[in-house]
Amino acid sequence: MAAPSRHPTPPTPPTPSPPSASSTTPAPNTPSEPHTSHSSLPSHTSLPSPTLRNAKRFIIGIAAIAALGGALFGYDTGVVSGALPFMETHFGLTSLGEGIITSALLIGAAFGSLAGGRMADQLGRRAALLWAGAVFIGGAVAVALAPTVPFMVVARFALGLAVGSASVITPLYLSEIAPPHIRGRLVSFNSLMIVSGQLLAYLINAALARWEAWRWMLGLAALPAVALFIGLFFLPDTPRWYISKGRTEQAAKVLRRTLPAEEADGELARIGQARALEADARRGAWQELRTPWVRRILLIGVGLAIVQQITGVNAVIYFAPKILETTGLGTNAAITATIAVGAVSVVATTIGMSLIDKVGRRPMLLTGLSGMTVSLVLLGASFHLPKSTGVSFLVLGLMVLYMGFMQATLNTGVWLLLAEMFPLTVRGLAMGAAVFVMWLANFTVALVFPVLLDAAGASTTFWLFGLMCVLSLLFCKRYAPETKGMALEDLEHELRRSSRGGGGKEMSNGTEK
DSSP, X not given: OOOOOOOOOOOOOOOOXXXXXXXXXXXXXXXXSOOOOTTOOOOOTTSOOOOHHHHHHHHHHHHHHHTHHHHHHHHHHHTHHHHHHHHHHHHTOOHHHHHHHHHXXXXXXXXXHHHHXXXXXXXXXXXXXXXXXXXXXXXXHHHHHOOSHHHHHHHHHHHHHHHHHHXXXXXXXXXXXXXXXXXXXXXXHHHHHHHHHHXXXXXXXXXXXXXXXXXXXXXXXXXXXXXXXXXXXXXXXXXHHHHHTTOHHHXXXXXXXXSOHHHHHHHHHHHHHHHHHHHHHXXXXXXXXXXXXXXXXXXXXXXXXXXXXHTSHHHHHHHHHHHHHTTTOOHHHHHHHTHHHHHHHHHHHHHHXXXXXXXXXXXXXXXXXXXXXXXXXXXXXXXXXXXXXXXXXXXXXHHHHXXXXXXXXXXXXXXXXXXXXXXXXXXXXXXXXXXXXXXXXXXXXXXXXXXXXXXXXXXHHHHHHHHHHHHHHHHHXXXXXXXXXXXXXXXXXXXXXXXXXXXXXXXXXXXXX
């Protein structure tokens, strides 16, 4: 570890002005933006400490605007479920056409997730989100006005670039700007906004279904995108990014809006030291991947990312109305019934957030996959019953049960493990690889599901997802680490020891077994 450098006493900085678009991005080569290293920490003697109320208001404002990126992520992935039945009639879509239109956004998101991190480092977290917001606006308008299927596919791909970028940049921005004592809750708030965005999409779909207004369903995503774009002009970038560019005074100003002055200087020093360590880590990242135990952890992370997708969650999110229509339910009724899926996702995510640090990651994964397996077996069996309104509601109830288990356990647990389990030297690289594979698996499921549903039937399709849950349960029982209550440095030590101990050993609660 690199030792922190000495801190020479700098001149007293001017009193910070209220935050605005101009104050967060002053013109270059001005006195307020000296290009110094993180070792030159500004004095806090003339900078007032924020009151608790003002700091809380500042943080809530930041979270409300930045998390619109998560809400747009959820809306744009969920709204297609209500639009597809009407697009099928309008464009004369086949099952393969439905899969291509749905999955075009997801393959775009895969590449957007790769570009998002690089943009965030080069342009800044706030500027990268601004670009994503602009693409969200343009993409929403383009898909709403699409005259042909090829145009729709291209527009959905472009919209996916924004979705993928937001999936990386938004949690990064929130984690770096939040005070340490609320960082976990603020980042988890983004996950809640994603499922809330999906619920909003289902509600709007239901409201507009009677007029078959599928273009409005898609186009209304432009409104929160405009709010995100405008709101970002009033936010600062993160202290970590400012320090990476040598702009320590601006970093100090942001920290002093969220922390007492005496804590802000300590946090500024810690960020500067962490940046130095990360710079060293990045230089050795590719070499470190050649180490057998690191490769093994990376493969486990990629496996967890695949598990999250092949167990059927996005088949339900994207195609719930289509599934319900196979039971005899009308299109409008099926779209309205889908609201229950979104509502349960929000409630289940909230429950999962409250339990994950108490129960642990592995128990959550294993319990969730067991419940998902039972739900999918029963769901597949229900399609052998005669079509009726009662069967339609039975299918809906089983889908809701499945989503409850999934969102409360597997979705919450996998994202948290991916953020915790990789060693520092490869953390960014490994996380990016796992998320990229996750989007590719999502794309594959969305492309194949409608074709499989028509070719094999709903019963066989959901039993196949149940089989995937069983295989995933065995994988998680064998390989998923337990990271509850462990410092990241201790966790890295335990993962290194357990992985080097041999392929037959696993680590749970910091011990080998």
